[in-house]
Amino acid sequence: MSLNIPSVKVPRVVIIGGGFAGLELANELGNKAFQTVILDRNNHHQFQPLMYQVATAGLEPSSIAFPFRKIFQKFRHFHYRMVSVLKIFPEKKRLLTDNGEIYYDYLVIATGAGNNFFGNANIEKYAMPMKSISEALALRNTIFQRFENALTSEEETEKQANLNFAIVGGGPTGVEIAGALAEMKNAVLPKDYPEMDFTKMRIIIIQGDDRLLSAMSPKSSEKADLYLKELGVEILYNTRVTDYDGASVTFNNHDSIATKTLIWAAGVIGNRIAGLNEAVYGPGGRIFVNEFNQCAAHESIFVIGDVANVQGDELYPNGHPQMAQPAIQQGKLLAKNLVRLQNNEAMKPFKYKNLGNMATIGRNKAVVELPNSKFQGFFAWLVWLVVHLRSIIGVKNRFIILLNWIWNYFTYNLSLRLIIRSKDKSL
Amino acid sequence: MSLNIPSVKVPRVVIIGGGFAGLELANELGNKAFQTVILDRNNHHQFQPLMYQVATAGLEPSSIAFPFRKIFQKFRHFHYRMVSVLKIFPEKKRLLTDNGEIYYDYLVIATGAGNNFFGNANIEKYAMPMKSISEALALRNTIFQRFENALTSEEETEKQANLNFAIVGGGPTGVEIAGALAEMKNAVLPKDYPEMDFTKMRIIIIQGDDRLLSAMSPKSSEKADLYLKELGVEILYNTRVTDYDGASVTFNNHDSIATKTLIWAAGVIGNRIAGLNEAVYGPGGRIFVNEFNQCAAHESIFVIGDVANVQGDELYPNGHPQMAQPAIQQGKLLAKNLVRLQNNEAMKPFKYKNLGNMATIGRNKAVVELPNSKFQGFFAWLVWLVVHLRSIIGVKNRFIILLNWIWNYFTYNLSLRLIIRSKDKSL
Numbered sequence: 072m073s074l075n076i077p078s079v080k081v082p083r084v085v086i087i088g089g090g091f092a093g094l095e096l097a098n099e100l101g102n103k104a105f106q107t108v109i110l111d112r113n114n115h116h117q118f119q120p121l122m123y124q125v126a127t128a129g130l131e132p133s134s135i136a137f138p139f140r141k142i143f144q145k146f147r148h149f150h151y152r153m154v155s156v157l158k159i160f161p162e163k164k165r166l167l168t169d170n171g172e173i174y175y176d177y178l179v180i181a182t183g184a185g186n187n188f189f190g191n192a193n194i195e196k197y198a199m200p201m202k203s204i205s206e207a208l209a210l211r212n213t214i215f216q217r218f219e220n221a222l223t224s225e226e227e228t229e230k231q232a233n234l235n236f237a238i239v240g241g242g243p244t245g246v247e248i249a250g251a252l253a254e255m256k257n258a259v260l261p262k263d264y265p266e267m268d269f270t271k272m273r274i275i276i277i278q279g280d281d282r283l284l285s286a287m288s289p290k291s292s293e294k295a296d297l298y299l300k301e302l303g304v305e306i307l308y309n310t311r312v313t314d315y316d317g318a319s320v321t322f323n324n325h326d327s328i329a330t331k332t333l334i335w336a337a338g339v340i341g342n343r344i345a346g347l348n349e350a351v352y353g354p355g356g357r358i359f360v361n362e363f364n365q366c367a368a369h370e371s372i373f374v375i376g377d378v379a380n381v382q383g384d385e386l387y388p389n390g391h392p393q394m395a396q397p398a399i400q401q402g403k404l405l406a407k408n409l410v411r412l413q414n415n416e417a418m419k420p421f422k423y424k425n426l427g428n429m430a431t432i433g434r435n436k437a438v439v440e441l442p443n444s445k446f447q448g449f450f451a452w453l454v455w456l457v458v459h460l461r462s463i464i465g466v467k468n469r470f471i472i473l474l475n476w477i478w479n480y481f482t483y484n485l486s487l488r489l490i491i492r493s494k495d496k497s498l
Numbered sequence: 499m500s501l502n503i504p505s506v507k508v509p510r511v512v513i514i515g516g517g518f519a520g521l522e523l524a525n526e527l528g529n530k531a532f533q534t535v536i537l538d539r540n541n542h543h544q545f546q547p548l549m550y551q552v553a554t555a556g557l558e559p560s561s562i563a564f565p566f567r568k569i570f571q572k573f574r575h576f577h578y579r580m581v582s583v584l585k586i587f588p589e590k591k592r593l594l595t596d597n598g599e600i601y602y603d604y605l606v607i608a609t610g611a612g613n614n615f616f617g618n619a620n621i622e623k624y625a626m627p628m629k630s631i632s633e634a635l636a637l638r639n640t641i642f643q644r645f646e647n648a649l650t651s652e653e654e655t656e657k658q659a660n661l662n663f664a665i666v667g668g669g670p671t672g673v674e675i676a677g678a679l680a681e682m683k684n685a686v687l688p689k690d691y692p693e694m695d696f697t698k699m700r701i702i703i704i705q706g707d708d709r710l711l712s713a714m715s716p717k718s719s720e721k722a723d724l725y726l727k728e729l730g731v732e733i734l735y736n737t738r739v740t741d742y743d744g745a746s747v748t749f750n751n752h753d754s755i756a757t758k759t760l761i762w763a764a765g766v767i768g769n770r771i772a773g774l775n776e777a778v779y780g781p782g783g784r785i786f787v788n789e790f791n792q793c794a795a796h797e798s799i800f801v802i803g804d805v806a807n808v809q810g811d812e813l814y815p816n817g818h819p820q821m822a823q824p825a826i827q828q829g830k831l832l833a834k835n836l837v838r839l840q841n842n843e844a845m846k847p848f849k850y851k852n853l854g855n856m857a858t859i860g861r862n863k864a865v866v867e868l869p870n871s872k873f874q875g876f877f878a879w880l881v882w883l884v885v886h887l888r889s890i891i892g893v894k895n896r897f898i899i900l901l902n903w904i905w906n907y908f909t910y911n912l913s914l915r916l917i918i919r920s921k922d923k924s925l
Contacts, residue, residue: 073652114917131558133914140690153646170650208920219580223597225500263567467905478894487560490541493635493919
């Protein structure tokens with residue numbers, strides 16, 4: 072096996088990962104004087120902010136998955152390969168993948184962050200995370216399977232465990248999925264299951280902190296708490312999960328709740344590739360880089376996005392928030408800096424421009440914090456819709472998402488409540 | 499475990515399978531004086547005629563999958579359960595499912611037909627069938643994986659095996675998927691993979707008979723042959739597959755072709771449930787029933803759709819074609835006959851009204867045979883589109899399919915070329 076990348080005269084930039092950071096970088100490098108190689112295990116970019124809507128049957132996976140080959144048709148000297156990177160050899164400027172080796176002139180690590188189960192193997196085995204479309208689909212399948220199982224449970228305790236949905240983590244993901252589940256409980260499920268009493272369905276957020284959305288202002292946290300409680304969501308503050316065996320989740324206060332479904336939105340850890348010096352890793356598995364996103368020990372290696380811990384931005388001494396905006400801004404700047412580097416010009420340091428922060432809770436309910444204003448409610452919800460729709464790649468995808476949103480809004484009818492598993496054979 | 503179906507005074511009709519036949523029957527029974535129970539392993543009806551478009555990235559699974567609970571929200575005394583039926587006990591009028599037992603007054607077997615691998619375990623293991631959405635999705639994943647693998651193959655023979663697609667069976671499914679793959683080869687793939695020479699991609703139909711679409715007229719077969727050859731599809735007539743090991747397919751004439759992908763559209767066999775007398779089964783695993791779709795040995799048991807071999811319709815001594823139309827017509831009639839039976843009226847015999855037969859080959863190319871006319875080409879293709887679109891359940895689904903069709907037609911851009919597998923955990 073070999074990656075079969077042709078040799079050309081321009082320098083080769085290898086980007087590991089096509090998330091927000093890697094995709095922006097690749098797009099900006101575009102037809103510049105580089106050979107760009109993007110390596111990703113998936114053949115598509117995944118739009119993470121809307122994954123919770125895939126998990127709750129509001130959107131199709133294809134609406135938030137964009138095939139790399141289609142995105143990059145317009146570029147020359149551009150190569151995508153669907154591989155996993157196994158090891159970096161910085162001295163040799165080479166990578167080992169599961170499909171052969173590749174040389175680089177510049178390496179950009181944009182591997183993002185994965186689920187952090189804090190070393191608990193039980194939780195890793197039984198909890199349902201939501202960091203990829205594959206996981207979101209599995210969660211959708213699971214949620215609808217639970218209701219079917221609740222219906223055929225003979226014991227009341229078993230039925231209740233199928234109807235209890237525990238969500239670990241009160242950040243945007245946890246809040247958004249709780250809100251979507253609550254909307255489903257209130258508007259969709261009683262029609263689908265006239266035989267079942269959905270007042271018994273419980274949605275419980277387990278938050279380690281004393282407020283939700285702790286990256287936002289106390290006012291936003293308060294509103295999120297209010298909106299969720301109006302929807303019937305229970306919130307356990309200052310509570311941490313200590314164990315989960317697939318049937319019952321245990322907390323640090325020794326309480327427990329019987330639940331078949333534990334949704335994991337609690338923490339992330341940088342996706343690590345072997346070969347770098349252990350000293351480059353900081354808290355959360357993030358790689359320390361200088362203000363140019365450059366690895367101190369290896370000047371040909373750059374790190375961007377969630378996995379980067381950029382030093383030198385005085386407002387963010389512990390690294391930038393692990394969200395789309397810093398990743399996109401770092402990708403954009405790095406493209407320019409690589410050109411500067413090629414031209415022997417000085418690189419420019421990264422300064423994060425915070426464009427705002429938002430989370431949606433349910434119909435007509437969201438919290439938005441822009442640099443100059445904070446607001447909540449219906450208008451915030453509209454802003455959330457517009458901002459997310461604008462970020463979607465492709466006219467048809469935007470149109471289909473908009474159609475689904477309008478349809479779901481007026482009919483109270485999430486139409487994608489399907490249990491479908493692809494029946495893959497060995498490849 | 500128990501199915502937890504409430505007891506009511508009206509007689510209980512249990513329908514096994516929610517395909518075209520079972521769905522039509524359930525809809526027609528609707529709010530009549532029966533308790534209707536529909537049992538299906540999937541939580542949705544699958545629209546089989548368009549599965550090949552899911553497999554070739556033209557449509558989303560959700561566009562051709564309709565959740566049973568949504569379809570049946572409007573009915574009282576109606577129960578859907580997501581179970582597999584393990585055994586029928588005709589004497590006790592009971593069924594055993596993987597989720598407990600259930601009593602019936604009338605049992606309707608509408609289990610349809612599955613893939614017939616003619617007892618070849620190798621083919622069953624390695625070939626890709628397309629009788630369910632799960633299988634169609636797996637095929638989509640596989641097709642796109644093949645191109646990625648072709649790109650990183652070091653040996654020419656390995657690369658070619660990834661680019662060879664063999665399709666066993668020249669009925670509508672085989673013809674339609676061959677046409678769709680050829681369109682993809684000609685219009686989409688060269689843009690996605692500028693590095694690869696797609697003139698090397700081969701699409702080969704293997705047909706046991708001496709013509710395609712053998713249920714249609716020789717003229718239609720001739721046109722299908724012509725259209726497919728114009729698109730670059732190769733057709734091996736009078737050829738049968740004897741073995742396939744995942745790398746090479748062997749024929750009865752001892753030839754072989756190296757291919758990583760063998761698409762199985764060759765034959766079906768009735769889906770069997772244990773418990774019935776062996777004597778009820780005829781050729782292809784179909785169950786002999788009288789002109790009222792009633793099992794001779796068990797008058798409370800009815801069989802409809804692909805799995806039924808209805809006797810007494812003189813035009814169809816060997817059973818009706820295993821297609822949507824006979825299934826739908828049998829479901830519709832059985833609903834009326836069950837009412838007649840309840841009222842002690844005489845049941846009416848089934849007479850198949852052939853509404854026509856059609857297959858699409860590619861852009862602007864289809865063959866249509868209506869009772870009074872046969873035509874081919876662009877107008878046939880339009881008729882095919884309209885007929886299929888009209889059969890889709892749900893306004894939004896129709897709209898999204900139409901949008902995808904229009905989009906794909908004008909942009910030559912099947913946008914759903916994604917490799918996505920749901921990451922399910924044990925449930």
